[in-house]
Amino acid sequence: MAQFDDTKLTVAVVGCGIGGLALGAFLSKFSVDNDIRILIEIYESKPEVSSLGSGVAIWKHSWEILQELGVEEDVVKRGFKVPKDGEAHGPIFRQSDQPTEGYDFHNHVMPCGPLGLPRPVLLDLLRTKLSDNCKIHTSKRLTGYTTESGTITLYFDDKSTAQADIIIGADGIHSVTRMTMFKALGETESKDFEKYIQPMWTGTLAYRGGMAKAPLAEAFPDHIVLSNPRSWCGKNKHVVSHPLGPSIGLICYTSQLELEDTDFTEPLIADVSTQEVVDLFKEWEPKLVQLIKRMQSPSRWAIHVVRPLPSYVSGHIALIGDAAHGMTPHQGVGGGQAIEDAYILARILTYKTTTKSTLVAALKVYDEIRRPPSQYAAEVSRSNGMMYEYNHPDFVYNSPGHPDGPSREELEKMGQALGKTFLWLAQGHIRDDWIKAQEMLEKI
Ligand SMILES: Cc1cc2nc3c(=O)[nH]c(=O)nc-3n(C[C@H](O)[C@H](O)[C@H](O)COP(=O)(O)OP(=O)(O)OC[C@H]3O[C@@H](n4cnc5c(N)ncnc54)[C@H](O)[C@@H]3O)c2cc1C
Structure with missing residues (x-):
């Protein structure tokens, strides 16, 4: 695309997932608000913007900033309930890994619940907020980039290239x-940096699928899955069920802690049969097995994470979303963190003092503001997963029936601890982080 003289920056965004699209939408809005011209080129490897994945929980922090894009009316029109301050019921935690009826051990009440959106709906909402200066280029898989003599060049697998002032990895x-x-940092600075190149397999597999609500309600009118999100807990495995519009989403997790940080050699995402998932949970309570038997088109995902990075930026390159802090899904915040990264970065790039010559320092502000909270989110998420599967150092139990199985009192205590880990999701505001960032930008 031709670059006009009044263009402040050309931003190449690699990846058109939640983070990439959110960045495109926020950059579009703040460019107009600040009366500046920024060219945004989003490069997506797939032939179209993906509709893969099920529900995404949008917590208060992320919802507040999404509202700045003016999406609320559309969300309501599409029939989703927006988060409001006031008591909200979160997931109910349930002891389930025994062949008899299980029991709920913690009914989580939060100061503000999340908005549950199907991923394709979220992507669609963001897409409608892109300006004419934001273009999506599909079937463009980045293979690498160079930053020689002040020129940034992106290379794609179709042998094409592109140039930009800055690259944002949202891939x-x-x-x-x-x-x-x-x-590059491993070659120029220290070999230590090489450990951040590849993500790490956690030893966990997630089997994702869903089912229509209506036939389930007809067969089991009082089934507990119909009303609330639930975490069905047990030793080394757990299942998350959540009602989502006309569907029920189901994610069944199995973990082998001893395999953490080993290579996962099979396909990272693979279709599996419903029977394969049923077999993994056949010793669990009948209410859950009933559900898993109805799971449609399950797929198996190998859950990888990014080791806590020492920086999200280097020169004119920055990382957002899972590229920066890919985390376990056990608090449902990965997508929200990508949106929050996008918001702060878009604010910084469109700020009056940010120019090509101050870009390196401005990106360091992004790193300082966003790295601590997103790495905290990753840590809490990992810790929660350990609790759901009775492997947390403070709550190590076996399945019921074993001498070291959990008592109801012990699980209730763990439920209290779990409840506390959700509190930060309703505290503070991302706009306050932006005020802090602004003060830092003024000192550059
Ligand atoms: C089982 C499971 C459940 C989850 N539940 C939740 C939840 O409830 N709430 C929540 O907030 N989060 C949840 N998450 C996490 C959430 O899905 C991710 O954190 C989020 O999708 C990250 O967004 P992203 O844009 O950073 O990356 P992605 O969504 O992965 O998007 C990356 C994009 O980049 C493209 N791409 C990749 N490589 C290249 C390349 N070389 N060149 C060009 N394009 C490329 C991809 O095709 C993709 O479109 C869950 C994750 C899993 C696995």
Whole structure:
């Protein structure tokens, strides 16, 4: 695209997932608000913007900033309930890994619940907020980039190239942008950086699928899955069920802690049969097995994470979303963190003092503001997963029936601890972080 003289920056965004689209939408809005021209080129490897994945929980912090894009009316029109301050029921935690009826051990009440959106709806909402200066280029898989003599060149697998003033890696957990960044740092700074190139397998597999609500309600009118999100807990496995519009989403997790940080050699995402998932949970309570038997088109995802990075930026390159802090899904905040990264970064890039010559320092502000909270989110998420599967150092139990199985009192105590880990999701505001960032930008 031709670059006009009044263009402040040309931003190449690699990846058109939640983070990439949110960045495009926020950059579009703040460019108009600040009366500046920024060209945004989003490069997506797939032939179209993906509709893969099920529900995404949008917590208060992320919802507040999404509202700045003016999406609320559309969300309501599409029939989703927006988060409001006031008591909200979160997931109910349930002891389930025994062949008899289980029991709820913690009914979580939060100061503000999340908005549950199907991922394709979220992507669609963001897409409607892109300006004419934001273009999506599909079937463009980044293979690497160079930053020689002040020129940034992106290379794609169709042999084409592109140039930009800045690259934002929003290319997910297996980010080529992160790999290129840390490979270069490994060569020029220290070999230590090489450990950040590849993500790490957690030893956990997630089997994702769903089912229509109506036939389930007809067969089991009082089934507990119909009303609330639930975490069905047990030793080394757990299941999350959540009502989502006319559907029920189901994610069944199995973990082998001893396999953490080993290579996962099979396909990262694979279709599996419903029977394969049923077999994994056949010793669990009948109410859950009933559900899993109805799971449609399940797919198996190998859950990888990014080791806590020492920086999300290097020169004119920055990472957002899973590329920067791919985390376990056990608090349902990965997508929200990508949106929050996008908001702060878009604010910084469109700020009056940010120019090509101050870009390196401005990106360091992004790193300072966003790295601590997103890495905290990753840590809490990991810790929660350990609790759901009775492997947390403070709550190690076996399945019921074993001498070291959990008592109801012990699980209730763990439920209290779990409840506390959700409190931060309703505290503070991302706009306050932006005020802090602004003060830092003024000192550059
Ligand atoms: C089982 C499970 C459940 C989850 N539940 C929740 C939840 O309830 N709430 C929540 O907030 N989060 C949840 N998450 C996490 C959430 O899905 C991610 O954190 C979020 O999708 C990250 O967004 P992203 O844009 O950073 O990456 P992605 O969504 O992975 O998008 C990356 C994009 O980059 C593209 N891409 C990749 N490589 C290249 C390349 N080389 N060149 C060009 N394009 C490329 C991809 O095709 C993709 O479109 C869950 C994750 C899992 C696995």
